[in-house]
Amino acid sequence: MAQNLIVVLPELVLALLSVVVLLIDIFSESRSRLRQTAGLAMMAVVLTLAVCIALWGKNLSGYNGIVRLDSMGLLLSMVCLVSAGATILLASDYLRQIGSEKTEFFLLILLSTVGMMVMVKAGELLTLFIGLETLSIPLYVLAGFRRQEPRSQEAALKYFLMGAFASGFLLYGIALTYAATGTTIFSELRHSTSTEAIAGSPILLAGLGLMLVGFAFKLALVPFHMWAPDVYEGSPTPVTAFMSTGVKVAAFGALVRLLGGGLASLQEGWGTALWMLAALSILFGNILALKQNNLKRLLAYSSIAHAGYILVGVVAYHSLPTAFGPWAVSYYLAAYVVMNLGAFGVLILVQSRPGGAEKLEDLRGLSQSHPLVALCMTFFLLSLAGMPPFWGFVAKFYVFGAAIQAGRYYLAIIGVLGSLISIFYYLRIIVEMYMSEPTEPEPKLSSSLAVRVTVGAAALLTLLGGLFSSGLADAARDAIRMLITP
């Protein structure tokens, strides 16, 4: 009993704290409620982080194996929490600027994070599904948080419909898988799919296919990506930042677990499907990003491509189940979250000036008016493009290294060619910032300390992560060892 509770302790803490935050928020009569609730939510995140750190190194499984507490789960939970914390910091100002001072925002972020944390620790299909729903439903609301804005409404509706479809596919896939194997727990799945009769069953095949489609929708992998640019563009920017980072971490964490734990013996069919998804996402994500003039859309396509890179690591893991693949995936996720959040943070900074929008031209001459902000953005973009010495480079290095180790050379080559294409649109932003003269004297950015600190910290991490990646890499390696030896 006690062990069961320990296994879900971080989720428990965060869920309880979010209720506390809600209660305080309801009865608060403070005039700066927004700030207060943001602070409380931040404290909840920090507390949960502390719990995760305290639990580091444990390898437990609870409730008969349906939830697992291991280093990978903790690591990815912490990454989700970082994403949530950064989103809260970025949002507090943003909400005031868009004139929508609703404190529920923070609560919904917290609840969604609980879902993410459940998902990355799931040891069983239905738990995974519950995590996914807990994650998604608050996000549907968040996407439509700018109610007066038609684009935001459109984003919410689209996200909801697509999400519902994805959930449907996933759930049906789970049901079929259960029908074929008689279990939903990963370790038992692995056992039963290793027998010839079950592995070849068409019901299982259909179930797995549907699950894959569900995941692909959630991760916005090409060709299931159509919704992503619209939703990313329409949603409030902090929500976009959260969606493009936290959700990916959660879904990839679950996918790695499913493939490594549950379906390790089914390499053939999944392998091909996965690598095609990865290749398509990398190529199309990058090519479609080339022509974008809206920064949010651009980053949306770039995040599709990044999902492709991460999937390369998953594919490598699937075809050669050594510790290296998931290590690379976790590491990439951590780096990706930091640099992507940073890029969105700069976007929020730029949007904070009066009349500031989100077009590429709005960054024109930023290096002259705000050299530090421009420098930070350059760090993020070069890191996203995979240039050394930034963190993104080391992450890509691991992922493509895993692919080469697994003998999937073509995936590595597609990956680097994709990065090559990507450099073009990242450079377009840098060109606007550094090589175009500002058309007129731009008004100063008026953003709070919280946003600036978040962006600065992310930039510092992006640089230091590349220079001193040893410690993190080792932590990630520990994480994966545990996964490999269940």
Added chain:
Amino acid sequence: MLLTFLIFFPLVGVAAIALMPTFGLDKSYAKWLATLTAGIELLCSVPLWIGFDAGATGFQWETKVAWIESFGIEYHIGVDGLSMVLVILTALLSLISIYCSFSGITEREREFYAFLLLLETGMIGAFVSLDLFLFYVFWEVMLVPMYFLIGVWGGEQKLYAAIKFFLYTLFGSVLMLIGILLIYFHYKEASGGLSTFDLVKLMQFPLSAQGDFFLGKSTQWWAFLLLFVGFAIKVPMVPFHTWLPDAHVQAPTAGSVILAGVLLKMGAYAFLRFSLPLLPEASIAWAPFLMTLSLVAIIYGALVAMMQSDMKKLIAYSSVSHMGFVTAGIFALNYEGIAGGTIQMVNHGLSTGALFLIVGLIYERRHTKAIADFGGLSAKMPVYAMLFLIATLSSIGMPGLNGFIGEFTILLGIFQVSKVWAAIAALGIIMGAAYMLWLYQRVMFGPCDKPENQALKDLDLREILTLAPLIVLMFWIGLYPKPLFEKLDTSTRATVEWVRKANEASYGAYTNYKHRTSLQQSHGVAGKEEGSLLAPESAAVSRSDRVSGQVVWSLPREGGDWDRHSASVGGGESR
């Protein structure tokens, strides 16, 4: 420690320039801060030359610190003769390029000098890296500042040129990264789980009795191809050269000097440092192909240079031609070829660097680079004319100046492989003389009939000072190259020896090596004459041997075993 200091000291300058507003310094101090930093850097690189032990094998001033342990990635730096010379060249050209920008750069000075210093860090880091991963990191670090230098301070089409430069180079380097990973994982497999990117460790892997290098032949072949694309784009070898004229024409003077003087060397250096030692069999297998490309580059670059109407573009294409000499020398795979290629790298850095400075000087005065806009300048600017002449003569390989030494030694190397190839390469020298002298004639002689040119001022002291060190070095290498050859001797010898050994072990005395076979045929050698060549020389004399009616020259140098390697390589089959 010295090398670490050299790598990171320019960053101190960057930080100082970044912090200038904090201390209330006017932005006009940026150039002085940068000059100071680069000056100290150059001074501190001199001990490398003085303290370098020319006789010692292996690397000197080594530092090794674990960096990313789980991958065996180390911060491992060190120099041998080859990289030592290039580090000093980098420090010198960096200082000159900063000093030459005083009058040309008036906008966003702080950023400009910061980028130049950042670039210096990247370049020196790349030259001293002995870890493939570290090398790749520095290789890419060079890219970004250069991109900004072209893109912000460049000419009219700067954005196009900058992005082209960036994409081309990045295309090559990502493929190179895959090549590096390929080597890494094969080493890991062959060594039973050891992971390292360390060049020295990778080379220490024992050759088995069957002569199997840890990389099988087909893997080597692929790895070589991948690395080749990365390096060849940087050199640039035809057909990967098209980014170069654009980048050069659009770049500011300092950018052109660094680009021609140092960045182009990076590719050739990487062939010598990584391709040859790590992939010796593939290097030999690919050598005829690379030699062909090099010869094409020599001739094609010269022909295209001849037709240019823009001075910078002309010099850019002449770079393609001259770098063709360098790669041709390297892939002759013998002592003379590689030594000559290395010397020619330095020479090209000096002479082309000087030529770009010279064009930059006139561009600052007239804001045009078109040859047709000039004529008869020698009367108005005598000092300028003299310096231009020296640089031109150096570039075309006039005896007494540096270019001659390099090209001649390379020809010696190529000659041993094939007389036809040597003849083609020699043709390139003649064409080089043609286009350079024609350029000089059109700009300097004839009537000075353009009214804008009437009032041109001759060079002032600062401008002479930017050129002076290069001119001095040109004469020094041209008249007394011995010290340079000596410093390069051990590393060159080691490379040649390594390739020979790996190849011998694997193929059994070169029977499959077309290069060698062609040499045998072309010389029509018989055992007797080979035998005479095989005898080690002991006298420190300049000499000439007659082999089948062909003269084989040897430059004066001590130790006297100049010919031993080429001879033993050449004589492999007859043994």
